[in-house]
Amino acid sequence: MRAPTLRPDALDLDIFQEMYRGGPIALSGVDPRLNATRIARRLKVGRARVALRLKAWSESGFLERYDVWLNPALFGWVGAWYNVRVERPSAKPPILSRFGLIEGAVSGMEFLGDWLTFAGVTADPEEFGRLRELLGGLAGVREVESPTPWPAVAPRRAISPLDVRIVRALREAPTATLGATAARVGISTRTMTRRYAELVDDRAVWFVPVFDFRAISYPIVSLVVTIAATTSPSAVVRKIRARYPLTLEFGGSDRRTPDGAAVRSYVVLPPSAAHLDELDRYVAGLAGVVAEETNVMVRMHTFPTWFDRRLGEATGRRA
Numbered sequence: 001m002r003a004p005t006l007r008p009d010a011l012d013l014d015i016f017q018e019m020y021r022g023g024p025i026a027l028s029g030v031d032p033r034l035n036a037t038r039i040a041r042r043l044k045v046g047r048a049r050v051a052l053r054l055k056a057w058s059e060s061g062f063l064e065r066y067d068v069w070l071n072p073a074l075f076g077w078v079g080a081w082y083n084v085r086v087e088r089p090s091a092k093p094p095i096l097s098r099f100g101l102i103e104g105a106v107s108g109m110e111f112l113g114d115w116l117t118f119a120g121v122t123a124d125p126e127e128f129g130r131l132r133e134l135l136g137g138l139a140g141v142r143e144v145e146s147p148t149p150w151p152a153v154a155p156r157r158a159i160s161p162l163d164v165r166i167v168r169a170l171r172e173a174p175t176a177t178l179g180a181t182a183a184r185v186g187i188s189t190r191t192m193t194r195r196y197a198e199l200v201d202d203r204a205v206w207f208v209p210v211f212d213f214r215a216i217s218y219p220i221v222s223l224v225v226t227i228a229a230t231t232s233p234s235a236v237v238r239k240i241r242a243r244y245p246l247t248l249e250f251g252g253s254d255r256r257t258p259d260g261a262a263v264r265s266y267v268v269l270p271p272s273a274a275h276l277d278e279l280d281r282y283v284a285g286l287a288g289v290v291a292e293e294t295n296v297m298v299r300m301h302t303f304p305t306w307f308d309r310r311l312g313e314a315t316g317r318r319a
Helices: 010-019 036-043 047-059 089-099 125-136 161-172 178-185 189-201 233-243 273-284 305-316
Strands: 063-070 078-086 105-111 115-122 141-144 148-150 205-211 221-227 247-249 262-268 289-302
Touching: 010 036, 010 047, 010 247, 036 047, 063 161, 063 305, 078 089, 078 125, 089 105, 089 115, 105 305, 115 125, 125 141, 161 178, 161 189, 161 305, 178 189, 189 205, 205 289, 221 233, 221 273, 233 247, 233 262, 233 273, 273 289
Parallel strands: none
Antiparallel strands: 063 205, 078 115, 078 141, 078 148, 105 115, 105 289, 221 262, 221 289, 247 262
């Protein structure tokens, strides 16, 4: 691991938001080919500043790579998050390795302390319970909370054999130029540009940035807030941002409890580890906040098997 030298600021968050084309931060939506010039123009800052920050993301080890996913909805599959408490932090590496062997495993998030979060997909929502049981049976797992489904907008059309070839090339080299990818696939750059835009705009292909938060010089906190039905979530997030300006909302995280309370997820960058308890107290004390939970993020993990299998199954589809 590289030395933790990256210290994010408001520009980093603005760049990150712009990579999602100004839309919500979610599993899908990022476009890694939005270049520094275009991002700088939209943010009204110098191109050199943006280029230096993007370079620092990679050189520090913060942005490890991009993983390319097929939208599970293409195959009628749905996904869910699973929060897992481990018996001890040293059990995390073998648990992560074993989870990657489970059919439907796609990603994981490692937190400081006793928690992991996994993302799994299945063809039948009734199978969410099966994945939970498999997770609970792994050595070193103490507890698995009930799964939380995550939404995926279904693409408007099925992918073709040519799309499959393009996705395979993208998975092998996610940040290669479209011209280089076209040469690998054996098509013109013009065709590649059109097909790429269709796949991204239709949410058929997702570019998932894989981050290693250990490269950051201060903690990156996952904050989940439950807000009373009588309180505006936007009012709560405004108060959080007033105290902690480096706050992003995770799109698609909005859900409701049976009594109508809103559950929202945020990423908060406090000034230092010494502010973690203060963050807890501040958010818990906000009017309308029913409950809150903070966890320090360590690193992301992705598992390729499910997507590789789906690509193999899709090769016989009509162009």
